[in-house]
Amino acid sequence: MLRGQRNSGDRAGCPGYVRSVRGESDRSAEIGTLVDQVIRHYVFPDIAEEICRVLRERLDAGAYRALADEDFAAAVTEDLQSVNGDKHLRLRCSVEPVRPQSDAVLDDHDRRLQEAELAGHGFAKVERLAGNVGLLDVRALFEASVSGAAAGAAMNLVASADVLLIDLRRNGGGDPAMVALLCSYLFDEPTHLNDLYFRSDDSITQYWTHAFVPGAKFGGSKPVYVLTSGETFSGAEELCYNLQQLRRASLVGETTRGGAHPGNRHRITDHLVATVPTGRAINPVSGTNWEGVGVTPDIAVAAEHAFEVAYQRALEHVLTLSAHGARHQVAEQAQQAFAERVLETSRAQDGQRSTNSAINR
Template sequence: MSPDVIDEALTLLRARYIFPEKAEAAAAAIRRRRQAGDYAGLDEPRLAERLTAELFEVCGDKHLRVRVRDAELHAALTPQEMTAAYREQVRHANYGIARVERLDGNVGYLDLRQIADASAGGRAIAAAMELVSHTEALIIDLRRNRGGSPNGVTFWLSYLFPDDETHLNSIYDGESGNTRQFWSLAWLPGERYLDRPVSVLTSEVTFSAGEEFCYNLQAHGRATLIGQTTRGGAHPTEFFPITPTLEITVPVARSVSPVTGGNWEGTGVVPDVEVPAGQALATAYRRALEHVLTTSAPASVLAEARSALNDPAAAAAA
């Protein structure tokens, strides 16, 4: 492997990483290992794996990594082509919405695998929220959510707050020195989901923007998190090509909660109710059904809730 590949990776790291001192320390460590011959004879996949491990050893940042990509993804695409490719990818993934359902007892369920940019996924997000808008309680499943867009998080969460007066998150950009604030939106297509309980399911897989979704709701006391502590990545990232098939992902910004003053980097988001991820849905569904029985829902809904609550097998299979 050419030394130029490592030099290019380190140049990008030092120029763009949100923590310059850590970037310098990591670059120095990797140069020492290169001089010792540690990377001699490694092909791209093995070099990517080794560099990622060494970057994590110094920086402890799960967004900071070197990885192999298909050549087409780095083939001289213009920003417009990159945007079009992204929109096509999220369209085929249904904008991250894997499942929308009304469970027995009039409990809403959303399975979100990705947080789409609001400019691409806004209509789908609005449609999903419309389908659960008249439920008595809502479960949002982020156990397989690996991230996405901060403005997508804002769009989703705005349905759970009454107006535009909730400061959800801020992101500090290292290159410009500017801080962008993300507030709940003043207007949304469809109804907001207010005055009803929301549970969010988490796992060790939940990452990045999926974690922001959890952290913001928990910080504002708007949802109960059920499951496992999340993976722990709070730094917005950009991807930079090193070769046609190799790239480095570099965190270029960091999240700052207006409530806590910090974020979930390295620690993950700790759930309010800790259970194995595989039991999180059954636990949340049981809690939701218990809530339904305290409401003035129609008799048919209350009967559904009682039946579901008295059938542990059905709840476990939810």
């Protein structure tokens, strides 16, 4: 699965435990275990060989000698990504000890369940903005089997909005099944969203919208804007890419980070965990994915301005709708909110002109 979100137990540094410093030759064991996992599982076998050659050369050159675990993880991650820039391929520290398991792939279900419960199942905010514009601030895409009910509740709350804003600027990724579930509320007909190819059994898993979802749908005709940043990653990028390729949403913000290879976590030591990509995304429309290049927004603006730009466009749409009957109050709200944003934009432009004038004096 596309689990790009940062895990609370995995850190570039590990301040929660005593720094471990090995002897000059001890890192050969860790590199040996890591090389074995990369050779066996990495989605591109030929590139795996090249990556492991780099690791062995660096080990022989003493690059990892006497490094504490957090420094070792950072150095190895840089080397892992040096061949093809795969940001999903990495070595991280775990604050909590990682117990040995019989299966090479770590079973993280209990940890992910606890993380989901403590993080509102990834939904930081569900709001109806002035003008009947729905806003979903989604920070993580937890497994649909764990957080599907929360996703359904969030989507039900925005189903009657005239426009929907989905904020993925702080979203590091997650479960492709959750991506499919959220997309299912945005289409009226069965829609092929994405494919994932896996090296292990040379198979392809297709992802489609669901024929049935709990509660009401937002539907397939009303406008959707997705807010992006350079930190939007992995499964969150899939959500962006799916909707963009199917012309279902407009992306507003920055080009995303560029990670399209799902993978699994493998224990290296008690405090070192490797993530090794085992597959790659294949979009049914483009025939490719966003690996290494990110998803380019339709409306390019700095991430901090993405909400205001998207919201103003949403209000412009609402103002084209009927203002009669029950919609009269919505139209008034939209008009007021739109006027406020035009005024704020004008003031900001005046301030910038004043600053530029002072600089040029």
